[in-house]
Amino acid sequence: MSTKYDFSNRFKINEVENLENWIKEITINDLDLDEKNKELCETLGINMYLKFVKQYGGSRLYINMYDEILKNARDKMIRQEYNRYNLRELSKKYELSEERIKQIVRDLGMENQVSIFDKF
Structure with missing residues (x-):
């Protein structure tokens, strides 16, 4: 053996x-x-x-706060569902203001856009 x-x-x-x-x-x-x-x-x-x-065991481990994990998951879902025409719907669904929804999705469309500061 x-x-x-x-x-x-x-x-x-x-x-x-x-x-x-x-x-x-x-x-x-x-x-x-x-x-x-x-x-x-x-x-x-x-x-x-x-x-x-x-x-x-034996390692130092940071565990995220419960609210922070849920907030990150919620924001990700909002970004996935957002279509530029459903601010009010998302606001009601997630019980947030329309302004907060706008803040969450603000950078969403910027990823593939060309900036005037980009070098060609």
Whole structure:
């Protein structure tokens, strides 16, 4: 039997199956977590938490604010739906002023336009 190692180099490949079975039995109390990590584990669920820790454990990670992520997604959707004639419709749909919709789509048409300052 070969002695290849998995990604973490901590367990031999033939031990991984036993490790995976053992991990299924772990509870949140077995992990001895601080309050922040315990809250994260409860939010994600233990399986997702363990995957998250395996991927990002030990690294400094910035997590965007909830509102900022939703705002970026909303603005992207507005840009995709905008057709120059539907300001009022988009304003009602996204509960924004028409002026805010204009601000969001302001640079949309500029990408393929030639500027008088462009060099030929």
